[in-house]
Amino acid sequence: MSIKALAGQTIYYGLSNIASKLLSYFLTPFYLGILAPAAIGEMNNVYAYIPFLNIVLTYGMETAFFRFAKKENQQHILSSATISLLVSTISISILLLFLRGPVIHSYAGELAGISDHPSFYTYIVMIMAFDALTAIPFAQLRLEGRPMRYAAIRIAGIAINVGLNVFFLYVCPKLYAAGHHWVPDIQVSTALQADNSGALGYVYLSNVIGSGATLLLFLPQILRIEWKFNAGLWKQMVQYALPLIIVGMAGMVNETFDRAWFLPRFLPGSDMEGKKVIIGLYSANYKLAILITMFIQAFRLGAEPYFFKQAEGENPQRTYARIMKLFVVLLCFMFLFVSLYLNVWKIFLRKPFYYQGMRIVPVLLLANMFLGIYYNLTIWFKLTDRTRTGAVITIITAVLAFLLNWWWIPVMGYYGAALATMVCYFIQMAICYVWGQKHYPVPYHLPRIITYISLAVATWYIFHLLNTHLLSPGDVYALKASNLLVATLLFAAYGWFILKMEKKEFRRLPVVGKFIK
Numbered sequence: 001m002s003i004k005a006l007a008g009q010t011i012y013y014g015l016s017n018i019a020s021k022l023l024s025y026f027l028t029p030f031y032l033g034i035l036a037p038a039a040i041g042e043m044n045n046v047y048a049y050i051p052f053l054n055i056v057l058t059y060g061m062e063t064a065f066f067r068f069a070k071k072e073n074q075q076h077i078l079s080s081a082t083i084s085l086l087v088s089t090i091s092i093s094i095l096l097l098f099l100r101g102p103v104i105h106s107y108a109g110e111l112a113g114i115s116d117h118p119s120f121y122t123y124i125v126m127i128m129a130f131d132a133l134t135a136i137p138f139a140q141l142r143l144e145g146r147p148m149r150y151a152a153i154r155i156a157g158i159a160i161n162v163g164l165n166v167f168f169l170y171v172c173p174k175l176y177a178a179g180h181h182w183v184p185d186i187q188v189s190t191a192l193q194a195d196n197s198g199a200l201g202y203v204y205l206s207n208v209i210g211s212g213a214t215l216l217l218f219l220p221q222i223l224r225i226e227w228k229f230n231a232g233l234w235k236q237m238v239q240y241a242l243p244l245i246i247v248g249m250a251g252m253v254n255e256t257f258d259r260a261w262f263l264p265r266f267l268p269g270s271d272m273e274g275k276k277v278i279i280g281l282y283s284a285n286y287k288l289a290i291l292i293t294m295f296i297q298a299f300r301l302g303a304e305p306y307f308f309k310q311a312e313g314e315n316p317q318r319t320y321a322r323i324m325k326l327f328v329v330l331l332c333f334m335f336l337f338v339s340l341y342l343n344v345w346k347i348f349l350r351k352p353f354y355y356q357g358m359r360i361v362p363v364l365l366l367a368n369m370f371l372g373i374y375y376n377l378t379i380w381f382k383l384t385d386r387t388r389t390g391a392v393i394t395i396i397t398a399v400l401a402f403l404l405n406w407w408w409i410p411v412m413g414y415y416g417a418a419l420a421t422m423v424c425y426f427i428q429m430a431i432c433y434v435w436g437q438k439h440y441p442v443p444y445h446l447p448r449i450i451t452y453i454s455l456a457v458a459t460w461y462i463f464h465l466l467n468t469h470l471l472s473p474g475d476v477y478a479l480k481a482s483n484l485l486v487a488t489l490l491f492a493a494y495g496w497f498i499l500k501m502e503k504k505e506f507r508r509l510p511v512v513g514k515f516i517k
Helices: 003-034 037-058 061-068 074-098 100-104 107-111 118-133 135-143 147-177 197-217 219-223 231-255 257-266 272-310 316-339 342-349 352-377 379-383 387-412 414-439 446-471 481-501 503-507
Strands: none
Touching (some): 003 272, 037 107, 037 118, 037 231, 037 272, 061 231, 118 197, 147 197, 197 219, 231 387, 257 272, 257 387, 316 342, 316 446, 342 352, 342 481, 352 446, 446 481
């Protein structure tokens, strides 16, 4: 597979990911407009735990599938992985349902708002189970290079989820108020202090139906699997994949525990409702970093099977280095596109209450940039079967995340959580690079990568200073023509510099190269 093929697949995955994320992202201003900040905090707390627990349910089988699947044994690997996930998912889901009582009455259950709504817990378990069961079917489509079908199924599931959210939270209250009592009486309110946590059950129910529909769409593909279990291959896959559980779980400590655990634990005071409001404020602004995360996810979907196939060719390290440089350039442009135009992006927050948290957005954008580079670097321990090394790296950064959040949140509040996330991702990236160069040297264009990232940050900082002291001294997020003009000039200047530095590289790219003289 060539870089052109990788770019094509990343675009397909990117379009599907962007379309699905935009459909999902549509729900953010929708929720912010009809739910109180405390309810937003409860919901984001739940959705911070779900990916963490999904790592346990899938236990690295996707990556193991890519690592071991070859033309001669792909069906054996596929059937063994599918049977393994089917048995483990059903078993763990039953166990979680038996533990419902202790979980919903715990501190985490109270913070997530499920202590008064036990049915929410059942929905959450079902969401995780359905998502786990679709992991291998999605991975099969990626391995076989079928991004169109991947995109269709992904978007269909999310469209159902979004449509049901709109029906339950917007249409049903209007129908009920008009006298149509055949629909449920769902209490929603735009008031900041409103108690509309009961409406969250319909958010989770919509997700259950959307995830269930996704699994149903995969049913014909699943039924075509040869239901044979190869214990020997499965044992090799599990030995390879088990350290990835630690990698994923420790990584989620950095990625989601700022909302699920660090903020509620380390924020001063004992006012539970107040902490939920702050988590809602933090989570709403966290969503503005979505452009970078969308691209990173799209790139990972296309790159992971590509990297494993590329490793079988001659001198794949040069290809990896080239991909990394182009990857960083795109990340830098996305960082500036969001951070320079925060005055425009704020419209997604709906309520002025959330504007106060926008200062964390550039920090989180930079954090996600470091995370994306780290994901690119991790290929060295996946190719060399040193997945335990990945576990060690993420454990180190998870411990650091705990210490930094414990130190900074009581002092700086939610800004401390954002800053800790950025520092942890930077250190994780640096450790992975240094360690990887010892075991699987790749000639990354380090001076240029550092220059591009540093210049992007400097460009944003210059704009921030101009905006604060000259353009909008009273309201740095005011939407003015002068702000947009200066932001556009700085963005264009950065683009001109990159074009001068990478003109030869851009000429080699498909499609884009035709326009570079």
